[in-house]
Amino acid sequence: MQNHTYTDQMGRKITLPYFPKRIVSLVPSQTELLYDLGLNEEVVGQTKFCIHPDEMHKVKKRVGGTKQLKHDVIASLHPDLIIGNKEENEKNDIELLMKQFPVWMSDIKNLADALEMIKAIGSIVNKEENAQQIVSEIESAFSMLKKSNMPKNVLYFIWKNPWMVAGHDTIVQYFLYAIGLNNLASKDGSRYPELSQNEIQTLQPDVIFLSSEPYPFAEKHIPEIQALFPHSKIILVDGEMFTWYGSRLRYTPKYLNKLLEQIAMK
Numbered sequence: 069m070q071n072h073t074y075t076d077q078m079g080r081k082i083t084l085p086y087f088p089k090r091i092v093s094l095v096p097s098q099t100e101l102l103y104d105l106g107l108n109e110e111v112v113g114q115t116k117f118c119i120h121p122d123e124m125h126k127v128k129k130r131v132g133g134t135k136q137l138k139h140d141v142i143a144s145l146h147p148d149l150i151i152g153n154k155e156e157n158e159k160n161d162i163e164l165l166m167k168q169f170p171v172w173m174s175d176i177k178n179l180a181d182a183l184e185m186i187k188a189i190g191s192i193v194n195k196e197e198n199a200q201q202i203v204s205e206i207e208s209a210f211s212m213l214k215k216s217n218m219p220k221n222v223l224y225f226i227w228k229n230p231w232m233v234a235g236h237d238t239i240v241q242y243f244l245y246a247i248g249l250n251n252l253a254s255k256d257g258s259r260y261p262e263l264s265q266n267e268i269q270t271l272q273p274d275v276i277f278l279s280s281e282p283y284p285f286a287e288k289h290i291p292e293i294q295a296l297f298p299h300s301k302i303i304l305v306d307g308e309m310f311t312w313y314g315s316r317l318r319y320t321p322k323y324l325n326k327l328l329e330q331i332a333m334k
Contacts, residue, residue, distance in 0.1 A: 074192055077154075084192070088147075088193060089148060091107065091150075091193070093115070093151045094157050097313050101314030101315045102151075102189070105198045112128070112129060115130065116130045131145075139165070151171075151189065155259075157173075172189070177238065179239075186315070187199050190202075205318045209322065213247065213324060214328055216247055216248035222249045222275040222277060223252055223253055223275075224305075225283075231264070232262050233263060241253075249331075275301045280308070281308070303331070
């Protein structure tokens with residue numbers, strides 16, 4: 069293989085002399101994608117949050133969290149490619165890693181970005197056919213996506229104390245709009261705004277989604293939140309289905325269609 073130059077989704081270029089054989093992934097959804105592309109052996113390191121597939125999570129070297137990387141562990145793995153994400157990883161961490169290793173960065177705000185990322189990574193790791201198959205499956209699944217005929221105003225909670233929600237220019241907002249829901253948090257232009265209890269009550273959301281990640285909202289939180297916002301319907305949602313923008317997107321449309329049915333229920 070001759071030297072090949074690739075441009076990542078932040079406009080940066082990396083040059084590789086051969087297809088990578090030692091990959092460190094810093095993003096859970098992209099780690100899962102690498103395995104689905106058939107790179108079980110090539111992935112030598114991943115974060116503690118890279119939980120899918122479970123059998124690989126148990127045996128692969130862990131390089132810290134997405135925002136708390138262990139640089140010494142990464143260096144000891146001698147990666148010939150590191151894959152990260154603008155939002156999920158810290159700028160300082162990435163800049164340090166770039167001084168030693170080729171780092172390819174994704175920047176995902178919508179479905180088109182995600183599909184572009186999958187094809188680009190497929191090209192870098194010499195799995196273009198596998199990547200195109202995954203893209204085709206995702207596109208086929210999204211062709212079946214339904215849309216609400218009863219528009220609802222919603223908030224998608226990602227954190228507690230303080231309340232934080234998914235806002236403007238996020239893939240969460242993209243999916244909410246794709247199924248006909250109005251994200252009330254998009255108005256101020258922030259990606260992940262903090263909201264006070266009074267601000268949330270003033271917005272009067274019809275539906276509040278409690279995401280399973282990054283804050284682990286669960287059934288036990290519903291009574292407390294329902295008491296604070298008695299006029300909103302409270303629904304727990306699987307954060308992976310909204311924010312894992314790799315091969316897991318094959319299952320997102322079916323999940324979103326079921327979510328619309330749940331919203332419509334009295």
